[in-house]
Amino acid sequence: MRRRLLNSGLSIALPLVLSMTLALPVTRAKSEEAKSSAMEVRVDNFTFALDTLTIPVNSTITWVNKDDVPHVIASSDGLFKSKALDTDDRYSYTFSKAGSYSYYCSIHPKMVGKILVR
Numbered sequence: 001m002r003r004r005l006l007n008s009g010l011s012i013a014l015p016l017v018l019s020m021t022l023a024l025p026v027t028r029a030k031s032e033e034a035k036s037s038a039m040e041v042r043v044d045n046f047t048f049a050l051d052t053l054t055i056p057v058n059s060t061i062t063w064v065n066k067d068d069v070p071h072v073i074a075s076s077d078g079l080f081k082s083k084a085l086d087t088d089d090r091y092s093y094t095f096s097k098a099g100s101y102s103y104y105c106s107i108h109p110k111m112v113g114k115i116l117v118r
């Protein structure tokens, strides 16, 4: 009797869990809320992979250049600036205060991104 109850409970719960798991990637937008305190932003095809990123205070963002031309990660208000990043070079910055941080590539100023720190 007890085993029968357990089985019927599982058969209801399992499809529910599966459908929730499958739904996750679909609901992720290009601008996503980050849970982790270390995030990577790929620079590829003259764009920042996540053009707007929301992160908790004290998160570290690492930009990785996947292009075969150099890019420079530069804060719009002069807070940070990388050296010229060649292919696969990385640049990291830790955001210790809440706020909105716009940045761009100083070689290609049309490349822009934003970090929202909460």
Ligand SMILES: [Cu+2]
Pocket: 070, 071, 072, 105, 106, 107, 108, 111
């Ligand atoms: Cu660039």
